[in-house]
Amino acid sequence: MALFRNLLLLFFTLLFSTAAEIDGDSRWREADRVTDLPGQPPVKFRHYAGYIKLRPNEEKALFYWFFEAQNDVAHKPLVLWLNGGPGCSSIAYGAAQELGPFLVQSNGKLKLNHFSWNKAANMLFLESPVGVGFSYTNKSSDLYTLGDKVTAADSYAFLVGWFKRFPSFKLHQFYITGESYAGHYAPQLAELIYEKNKQSSKDLIINLKGIMIGNAAINDETDLKGMVEFAWSHAIISDQLHANIFNDCNFSADAQNLTLSCLNFFRDFIVSYNKIDIYNIYAPICLASSSSSSSFDSVFRLVGAAAPRIFSKYKSWSNELLARGYDPCTPNYAVKYFNRGDVQRALHANVTQLSYPYTPCSNVILNWTDAPSSVLPIIQKLLRAQYRIWIYSGDTDGRVPITSTKYSINEMNLKIKEEWRACLRYTSFLFAGANLHHFNPQPRSSIPSMAFLFQKFQEAVKVIAKNPMFARDPRHMQFETDMNRLFLFTSYNRLGRDAAEADAEEIIDMASKAPFADQQKQVQENIHSQVESFCKHMDEILLPDTRTSPAESPKQPNGAVRKSGLSFAVGKHSSPTNITDIPKTRPLDRAELSQKLKDGIGYTLDIRPSQIPHKDAGQGLFLDGEADVGSVIAIYPGVIYSPAHYQYIPGYPRVDVQNPYLITRYDSTVINAQPWGLGADTREVWDGLTVPVSNPTKQGDEKSDRLWKMLSKPLEAKRVLHGGDAIERRNPLAFAHYANHPAKDMAPNVMLCPYDFPITEKDMRVYIPNVLFANEEVNMKRLGSFWFKSGRSRINGSDTPILKTIVLVATRALCDEEVLLNYRLSNSKRRPSWYTPVDEEEDRRRWS
Structure with missing residues (x-):
């Protein structure tokens, strides 16, 4: 007992x-939660900042800034970002200038970064080691013993403490990322976690999945060789200087201090960059900065970080080494911002009142005791341990350039699974950030030409609009303008990734020469090709795969018509009876269907609180994944009214005041999305094809005040769902009516495109979330493609009954972001404070 x-x-x-x-x-x-950061725009995600002590009884603490993901926090991975140096701040650079959600501006305010990585992950920025940024130690001797090993050990101790403070992220997939000298930090920290996990109890195991390092210093010999080769291949240094460096300098790992002649050649090398930003050779330099120098000391500081064993024997290096964003003066803005007392108080920073000012790169780290000449053996060890590793490189960085990355990777003699190919299209990987000069992809040669043409064309439109000969019909002129842009966008999209440059040039030539009618037909075919592809992906998701059944022939009879299973896959829970010609499918919930669609076409859509920084912005339409320029992003659902039936629109005649879900095509066709409500989000079936409408008549007949007007039935309508006619409204792209207008300093990323859907496309009809009001049929003459001669459309031919629908088309590459459309608000309603016209003159033409 x-x-x-x-x-x-x-x-x-x-x-x-x-x-x-x-x-x-x-x-x-909760004490670390940031609630009143000066200059911050309103956001709906939480962020935290503060210290994690590394030793309970000693004042040694690392400072962090953590941003929860902008959505789906519980399922997004946790990503640690480390800047290099060594000795440079992941907050002053990574968070505040590159990939964090807030970018510091010259006026001391913060603006939203539309390419923030916290759109894809929960982002943790760490200032490491002590002496960097706000991280501190009360033992000055610590500053003399810093090096790669201490940095890894302290970063590991920080993570152990951080996960205790944020235990809900313990099981999240964890990745370590960084740039430049983080090519040392990330692999060494990952190796330490790997070894500690073997020995630790279950509650201390860190769920590390991999590392990602960009323009990373990972092997002294090849890093330095690549840096010189890059400068020579880009005509920054002369042939003679290139030859002198390679003849006189020994880059090998066991080389001793270099000769004076070699150092003199490197002096000339650095002078060559005196008026060039070495971190982005095509970017402007900051004329307000005093960091540029061609002094002998600058040679050591700049080149030393590429190969510290060779050049500086562990001397510390300073803020000459730091990356800059596209505004070359942003480091100056960050210095001023983080030295402000109100900013420090809001971030719970500088609690010990450091004796030195905040600097993006440390001026108090006095020595660097260890830096292996290569971390390639560690990377190979991590590969063998089955960690995911991504080493990537931007092609305009001269500091740790693409040549260095290629040379270093080749040193590992890895097995090639996919052969070298041309770079991904310029629209890919925009998630890496327009402000990340190390990572920002360069467009193919045809793209600047297209952009130039768009600009010239729009300028011409503004001039023509003032010409009296066009004053009678400015709206039609704007229609031709929009169609010309759509021709360029959608045709380029249809070319595909492996298209020849000549094909792109042909598109541009046609955009300026082809008749408007021909361009309009081509846009229709381009859009139809994408919608058809979408429908096929939906069939693959929802219809059973009969090809694997040995009891059935893989070929259908010629007379067989493929039926869609959409109505039963995501409709009512009960299965249809007495219907044998429609394949059965298992029900899919919204998340599962969306993920399968994302796997097929690269993206899916979602409705979440808008990122427009205003409390009245409401819900917004978000693209999850990546979409190329010219992609069909969303379909506008609803009931289609021709001008002859305007009187039946609910709320007529002041329908625009009462219904924000109305939209009008250039041909005056109106689509009312209000019956769709939440559209795809409802997972409901519209049972019975009638809607009540008010119809005030001239005679005042009371019986006609309340009418039930029959909607047109879908083609080959089936008696489904126990005998009720139904229109399935669960279309994963039927969200276009939730696209918000961009706020000030934001730009539209999609535009409206009229799409005449041919009702004769039987296999596709069930996926189109539109019906005609009344049994009205509209015919349109289709002449087919005039340019894409191979793979001609199946919709060529004579009169074809159509649905006059609308889709949203991407005007640039989209990646994990809110979809923004330039739309008109009702003139009878007061504009919200966040609403700013994109182009008032263009809007007058479009909606006149």
Whole structure:
């Protein structure tokens, strides 16, 4: 009995001590929450900043800034970002200038970064080691013993403490990312986690999945060789200087201090970059900066980080080494911002009142004791341990350039799974950030030409619009303008990734020469090709795969018509009876269907609170994944009214005041999305094809005040769902009516495109979320493609009954972001404070 009492007492002691510890961590976490950061625009995600002490009894602490993902926090991975140097801040650079959600501006305010990585992940920025940024130690001797090993050990201790403060992220997939000298930090920290996980108890295991390093210093010899080769191949240094460096300098790992002649040649090398930003050779330099120098010391500081064993024997290096964003003066803005007392208080920073000012790169780190000449053996070890590793490189960085990356990777003699190919299209990887000069892809040669043509064309439109000969019909002129842009966007999209440059040039030539009618037909065919592809992907997702059944022939009879299973896959829970010609499919919930669609076409859509920084912005349409320029992003659902049936639109005649879901095509066709409500989000079937409408007549006939007007039935309508006619409204792209207008300093990323869907496309009809009001049929003459001669459309021919629908087309590459459309608000409504016309003159033409 005594033993039982003792065990019981021990149990409660442990229970209450654990509860107290958890409660204490929770209080620390809430104390770290940032709520009043000066100059910050309003956001809907949470962020935290503060210190994690590395040793309980000593004042050695690392500073962090953590941003929860902008959506789906519980399922997004956790990503640690590290800047290089060594000795440079991941907050002053990574968070505030490159990939964080807020970018520091010259006026001391923050603006939203539309390419922030917290759109894809929960982002953790760490200032490491001590002496960097706000991270501190009360032992000055610590500053003399810093090096790669201490940095890895301290970063690991930080993570252990951070996960105690944020235990809900313990099981998230964890990745370590960084740039430049983080090519040392990330692999060494990952190796330490790998070894510690072998020895640790379950509660201390870190769920590391991989590392990602960009323009990374990973092998001294090849890094330095690649840096010189890059400068020579880009005509920054002369042939003679290139030859002198390679003849006189020894880049090998076991080389001793270099000769004076070699250092002199490198002096000339650095002078060649005196008026060029070495981190982005095509970007402007900051004329307000005093960092440029061709002094002998600058040679050591700049080149030393590429190969510290060779050049500086572990001397510290300074802020000459740091990356800059596209505004070359942004480091100056960050310095001023983070030295402000109100900013430091809001971030819970500088609690010990450091004796030195905040600098993006440390001026107090006095020595660097260890830096291996290569981390390639560590990377190979991590590969063998089955970690995911991505080494990538931007092609305009001269500091740790693409040549260095290629040389270093070749040193590992890895097996090639996919042969070298041309770079991904310029629209890909925009998630890496327009402000990340190390990572930003360059467009193919045809793209600047297209952009130039768009600009010239729009300028011409503004001039023509003022010409009296066009004053009678400015709206039609704007229609031709929009169609010309759509021709360029959608035709380029249809070319595909492996198209020849000549094909792109042909598109541009046609955009300026082809008759408007021909361009309009081509746009229709381009859009139809994408919609057809979407429908096929939906069939693949929802219809059973009969090809694997040995009891059936892989070929259908010529007379067989493929039916869609959409109505039953995502409709009512009960399965249809007495219907044998429609394949059965298992029900798919919204998340599963969306993920399958994303796997097929690269993206899917979602409705979430808008990122427009205003409380009245409401819900917004978001693209999850990546979409190329010219892609069909969304379909506008709803009931289609011709001008002859305007009087039946609910709320007529002041329908625009009462219904924000109305939209009008250039041909005056109106689509009312209001019956769709939440559209695809409802997962409902529209049972019975009638809607009540008000119809005030001239005679005042009371019986006609309330009419039930029959909607046109879908082609080959089936008696489904126990005998009720139904229109399936669960289309994963039927969200276009949720696209928001861009706020100030934001730009539209999609545009409206009229799409005449041919009702005769039987296999596709069930996926189109539109119906005609009344049994009205509209015919259109289709002449087919005039340019894409191979793979001619199946919709060529004579009169074809159509649905006059609308789709949203991407005007640039989209990646994990809100979809923004330039639309008109009702003139009878007061504009919200966040609403700013994109181009008032163009809007007058479009909606006149």
